[in-house]
Amino acid sequence: MMVWLILLPLLWASFAFLLGPGRGTWLAMAGLFAQLWLAFALASEIVAGGAVIHAIGGWGAPLGIDLVADGLSAAMLLLTQCIALPLAVYAHAYFKRDDPAVTYFWPLVGFLLAGLNALFLSADLFNIYVTLELLGLAAVGLVAAGGGAQQIAAALRYLFATLVGSGAYLLGVALIYGAYGTVSIHTLTPLITAEAPDLVWIAGGLMMVGLMLKTALFPFHFWLPPAHGGAPAPVSALLSAVVVKASFYLILRLWIGPFSSLTDAAGLVVWLPALLGALAIFWGSYQAIRAERLKMLIAYSTVAQLGYLFLIFPLLASAGALQAGIMQAFAHGLAKAAMFMAAGTLIKATGQDLVAGLAGVAERMPVTLFAFGLAGITLMGLPPSSGFLAKWQLIELALSQQYWVIAFVVLVGGLLAAVYVFRVLRQAFLLAPANSVVTPVPRTLEWTAFVLAAASVLLGLRGVELMQLVGVT
Amino acid sequence: MSAGLLFASVGVILFALGVAGVLLLGHLLRRILAFNVMGSGAFLVLVGLAQRNGIADPVPQAMVLTGIVVAVAATALALALVRRLYVLTGKIELPQDDEG
Numbered sequence: 001m002m003v004w005l006i007l008l009p010l011l012w013a014s015f016a017f018l019l020g021p022g023r024g025t026w027l028a029m030a031g032l033f034a035q036l037w038l039a040f041a042l043a044s045e046i047v048a049g050g051a052v053i054h055a056i057g058g059w060g061a062p063l064g065i066d067l068v069a070d071g072l073s074a075a076m077l078l079l080t081q082c083i084a085l086p087l088a089v090y091a092h093a094y095f096k097r098d099d100p101a102v103t104y105f106w107p108l109v110g111f112l113l114a115g116l117n118a119l120f121l122s123a124d125l126f127n128i129y130v131t132l133e134l135l136g137l138a139a140v141g142l143v144a145a146g147g148g149a150q151q152i153a154a155a156l157r158y159l160f161a162t163l164v165g166s167g168a169y170l171l172g173v174a175l176i177y178g179a180y181g182t183v184s185i186h187t188l189t190p191l192i193t194a195e196a197p198d199l200v201w202i203a204g205g206l207m208m209v210g211l212m213l214k215t216a217l218f219p220f221h222f223w224l225p226p227a228h229g230g231a232p233a234p235v236s237a238l239l240s241a242v243v244v245k246a247s248f249y250l251i252l253r254l255w256i257g258p259f260s261s262l263t264d265a266a267g268l269v270v271w272l273p274a275l276l277g278a279l280a281i282f283w284g285s286y287q288a289i290r291a292e293r294l295k296m297l298i299a300y301s302t303v304a305q306l307g308y309l310f311l312i313f314p315l316l317a318s319a320g321a322l323q324a325g326i327m328q329a330f331a332h333g334l335a336k337a338a339m340f341m342a343a344g345t346l347i348k349a350t351g352q353d354l355v356a357g358l359a360g361v362a363e364r365m366p367v368t369l370f371a372f373g374l375a376g377i378t379l380m381g382l383p384p385s386s387g388f389l390a391k392w393q394l395i396e397l398a399l400s401q402q403y404w405v406i407a408f409v410v411l412v413g414g415l416l417a418a419v420y421v422f423r424v425l426r427q428a429f430l431l432a433p434a435n436s437v438v439t440p441v442p443r444t445l446e447w448t449a450f451v452l453a454a455a456s457v458l459l460g461l462r463g464v465e466l467m468q469l470v471g472v473t
Numbered sequence: 474m475s476a477g478l479l480f481a482s483v484g485v486i487l488f489a490l491g492v493a494g495v496l497l498l499g500h501l502l503r504r505i506l507a508f509n510v511m512g513s514g515a516f517l518v519l520v521g522l523a524q525r526n527g528i529a530d531p532v533p534q535a536m537v538l539t540g541i542v543v544a545v546a547a548t549a550l551a552l553a554l555v556r557r558l559y560v561l562t563g564k565i566e567l568p569q570d571d572e573g
Contacts, residue, residue: 126536133543137550144554149561153568156501156554163508163547164495170515170540171488177533178481178522 001045002054002067005038005077005117013110021103025092028106032088035113036081043074046472053123061124061184068123068186071472075326076120076249078469080242082455083337084113086448090341091234093444094348101145101232108145109238112138119246125173125183128250129166132214136162139243142235143227154226161213161223165247168210175203188258194265204259211254214247217273217310218280221303225287229299233344236295240302241337245329248309252325256316263316270314277310278409285416289423293353294343297420298336304413305332305379308394311406315397323467324397328390330466334456335378335387341449342372349441355424360432362425367446369428374453376421381414386459480521488514501555501565505548512544 012031016024046052051070060066069077088109095102115134122128140162144155177183179200180191192200216224224244228236251273255263263270284304291297308328315321345368346361347353362369378387391410398406432438459466491511498504516537523530559565 126539130539130543133547137547140550140554144557147557149558149568152554152558152561156551156558156567159547159551159554160495160504160508164492164511167488167492167508167511167515170512171485171518174484174515174519174522174533177519177536181523181530183536 001038001042002052002069002121003056005035005042006067006114006121008035008038009110009114009117013107013114016106016110017104022095022097022099022105024106025088028110029085029088029092031110032081032085032113035117036085039074039077039081042069043078043469046071046074047469050472061186062182065127066123066184066186067121069121071469072249072253072322072326073120074472075466075470076245076329077117079245079330079333080113080116080120083238083241083333083452084109086452087234087237087337087341090237090344090445090448093442093448094232094234094344100147101235103145104141105145105234108138108141112142112238112243116242116246120249123185125176125185125188127183129170129173132166132169132247132250135243135246136166136214139239142239143231145235146230146232148230150226151230154223154230157223158227161220165210165213168206168213172203172205172207172210175199175206179203185253185257189260192258192261194261196262201262204254204262207254208251211247211251212273212276215244215251215306215309216303217276217306218283218303219276221280221284221306224303225296225299228302228340229293229296233295233340233347236299236344237337237340240299240340241333244302244306245309245333248306248329252322255313256322273310273313274406277307277313278405280304280307280310281409281413281416285413285420288420289416291420292355294347294355294358294424295340295353297355297424298339298343301339301379301417301420302332302336304417305336308332308391308410308413311394311398311409314403314406315394315401318397318401320393321397323470324390324393326470327386327393327463327466330459331378331386331390331456334452334459335375335385338371338449338453338456339375339379341445341452342368342375345441345445345449346372348445349438351437351439355427357436358424358427359430360428360436361438362428363432364438365441365446367450369425371446371450371453372428373421373425374450374457376417376425378453378456380417380421381410384460385457386463387456389460389463476527477521477524481518484514484517484519484521486514487511487517490514499566501551501558501567505551505555508551509544509548512540516540 054067119131140159213220288300312325378385381387381391395407494507523533
């Protein structure tokens with residue numbers, strides 16, 4: 001089952017490539033549907049019977065490559081497939097047949113998903129490096145797909161950032177292999193202790209910094225807004241919703257796995273990710289409040305929302321912090337995909353991308369604006385959304401350990417999110433100027449965004465199941 | 474100093490030079506070359522550190538082969554993008570500010 005989660009997207013991506021530019025939509029949809037089903041089946045298998053291990057081709061580690069799925073990986077797989085399917089339906093309606101951006105869209109999306117699924121299932125550090133690169137190269141290709149000079153520049157900036165990130169990660173892996181002679185996460189976890197040589201500390205630091213660069217954590221966020229803000233809407237949605245979460249997932253996995261003895265002994269260093277996360281929340285929100293273009297606003301909001309993910313690190317010692325982090329990843333993933341999709345629809349309909357040009361869309365495109373609003377509710381963390389659940393749990397954990405400052409950051413971040421969300425909504429409810437034109441758009445565009453936005457709110461009511469899944473090891 | 478340690482130290486120096494190049498250079502071709510220097514540094518550490526008593530360990534060599542394939546693919550993608558940028562703007566440098 002796990003193998004098919006990787007093979008299926010590889011297969012349909014290759015076929016889509018062979019079929020020629022812009023084709024393969026239905027193949028992709030069928031594949032994505034099967035993947036969604038597989039992810040659900042895997043998750044229910046894990047809830048019932050614990051983590052699953054598969055030795056590829058019958059060759060287990062250390063000679064072969066093991067695929068391992070526990071609750072955490074199953075949750076991320078589920079999030080990825082849940083977003084990919086509606087997104088594909090949206091993309092099919094979004095791209096015109098002769099749009100240059102659609103030429104290699106389906107193959108690249110397929111390779112991207114194969115890389116993502118493989119990453120979530122990998123159980124050794126080197127395999128993770130390979131999947132990170134697969135993911136990064138496919139993502140850069142998607143950013144460049146528009147073909148304009150600005151998009152190419154954004155893609156190159158992103159490419160260099162992601163290559164330096166995975167380079168640092170690889171150097172860390174090399175040092176770890178030099179020290180222990182293995183890259184299997186399972187074998188390394190008991191081997192790395194607090195008395196580890198300095199080399200291992202340096203390796204851990206390099207890997208963490210490399211992954212933070214790829215997650216666009218402040219101050220490494222410089223590449224994200226142009227890449228996510230400049231790409232076509234379906235690409236922005238995919239990158240912001242799931243791709244940046246992949247490297248966050250790795251940081252989390254290493255932090256609570258092989259490096260847990262190091263992080264326990266690190267003292268105040270565990271506050272560094274949380275500090276950067278807090279700065280990301282403030283800086284990202286500030287830039288989002290100032291942004292003139294709608295997609296830049298949403299991209300900076302991604303920088304801010306990623307910050308919350310890093311607030312959990314000082315709290316990880318207590319139960320529930322992991323769940324809060326994954327809940328935030330789900331909340332932001334679903335809401336941000338919906339928001340970028342709604343923004344793409346608004347930009348298509350109004351023919352411009354300034355926030356100031358949105359006057360009157362509330363009247364003409366109520367469904368899309370409602371989707372944007374629902375996604376905004378999740379980002380602000382209002383009940384009953386999944387964002388509320390994540391932030392509530394974060395605040396509760398922080399207060400129970402007397403970390404007032406984390407609770408304060410979460411609350412202020414919610415208020416700042418409200419400022420930039422309402423900035424868009426306020427503009428949309430203004431009366432349209434007499435000369436404004438709103439081109440009609442396909443209904444599919446409006447409703448797919450709505451489905452994801454509604455899911456991000458309704459997940460708040462079914463959060464218990466997800467949290468149970470994440471807890472399975 | 475053993476041969477392995479020497480290889481690893483040179484690898485670390487190459488890696489640092491490469492990272493500095495990718496971050497600081499303006500000309501995109503040089504940045505791509507710097508990325509390759511950086512990658513080679515990491516590979517050298519991987520192969521150099523892993524030999525025990527002068528006998529090479531085959532596992533990191535297989536890893537480095539995989540790594541080289543990845544680096545070639547990344548270089549090809551970067552070159553294709555740079556060429557496209559050159560066609561569009563006539564420059565082999567990133568524009569100063571593309572926030573616009």
